[in-house]
Amino acid sequence: MKIVGVAACTVGIAHTYIAQEKLEEAGKKAGHEVHIETSDTIGVENALSPEQIQEADVVILAIDVKISDRERFESKRVLQVPTEVAIKSPNKLIQKAEEVVKEDQKNK
Template identity: 80%
Template sequence: MKIVGVAACTVGIAHTYIAQEKLENAGKKAGYEIQVETQGTIGVENELSPEQINEADVVILAVDVKISGRERFEGKRIIQVPTEIAVKSPNKLIEKAAEVVAQA
């Protein structure tokens, strides 16, 4: 399974990057390919390519604010949660993503 995501918190500092790290670690631990873009105070980092988005089975948006480029995910299965969920329960979030893909 291939997962892409975006992490963005209200301040754009700590939670954005913690959510990214926790999601990537949980995804890899579960054996999935995962890339997470961050949208923080210094702008967009690890920007997802159109190919990565196109190939993704599911999109995880761990966001507390409006993100730029959300339209890139039109037509994809999207799970949107606050960054706090990605930080506190990344493994459960990855399991939920797998369930969403399995139901499709």
């Protein structure tokens, strides 16, 4: 499964990067390809390419603030949670993403 996402916290420092790291680790541990963009006070890092978004099975937004360019995810299944959820329960969040993708595939 291919997962993309954005991590962004209110201050734009610690929680943003911790959420990114936790999601990428949990996703890879579960055997998925994961790319998480960070959006913080210094701008966007690890920007997602249009191809990565297009190929993604699901998008995880671990955000505490509004993000720009959210419309690029309009055609995708999006799970939005606070950064705290991504930090404290990344494995459960990845499991939820798996369930959502399976449910979508079943309904096609």
